[in-house]
Amino acid sequence: MTRMPPDRAFDAEAQSHLQTIIARHIDREGPLLPILHDIQADWGMIPEDAQPILAKALGITRAEVYGVVSFYHDFRDHPTAPHVLRLCRAESCQSMGADELADQICKALGIGWHETTPDGRLTLEPVFCLGLCACAPSAELDGKLIGRANAAKIGRLVAEVRA
Numbered sequence: 001m002t003r004m005p006p007d008r009a010f011d012a013e014a015q016s017h018l019q020t021i022i023a024r025h026i027d028r029e030g031p032l033l034p035i036l037h038d039i040q041a042d043w044g045m046i047p048e049d050a051q052p053i054l055a056k057a058l059g060i061t062r063a064e065v066y067g068v069v070s071f072y073h074d075f076r077d078h079p080t081a082p083h084v085l086r087l088c089r090a091e092s093c094q095s096m097g098a099d100e101l102a103d104q105i106c107k108a109l110g111i112g113w114h115e116t117t118p119d120g121r122l123t124l125e126p127v128f129c130l131g132l133c134a135c136a137p138s139a140e141l142d143g144k145l146i147g148r149a150n151a152a153k154i155g156r157l158v159a160e161v162r163a
Helices: 012-025 032-043 050-058 062-071 091-095 098-109 151-162
Strands: 083-088 122-127 139-141 144-146
Touching (some): 032 050, 032 062, 091 098, 098 122, 098 151
């Protein structure tokens, strides 16, 4: 299955696919995170309509599912572009110029936080700590970590994925 378009209803096919994902992990200890990772990989987000189905299957509340989705920066409850650039907003990165870097990247891309470039190829998101404090400022592009990030380095990497 590919990413579910944001305007597509959570139809019978999507529900069936969700049940397949749940079945693959239901017998594991702590199945919620692996299930959410698979949903995120297949749809690029955790659809709101999937959350009550998942909660019922796991015998937990919808609030518990939402709490996990909203806590971890890897999970999104909104659609994004095929490529996602995350810039660290934590204190260590801020002390090493992350605010200026963010301003430069926003200006270069012509977008702000949680926005997608006009070509629909890249979404920009803030993240609070990527664990690269010693290599600040840091970023992540499509899951690849970038230490000692600067506008030129990020610009080159972004150009590659948007080509």
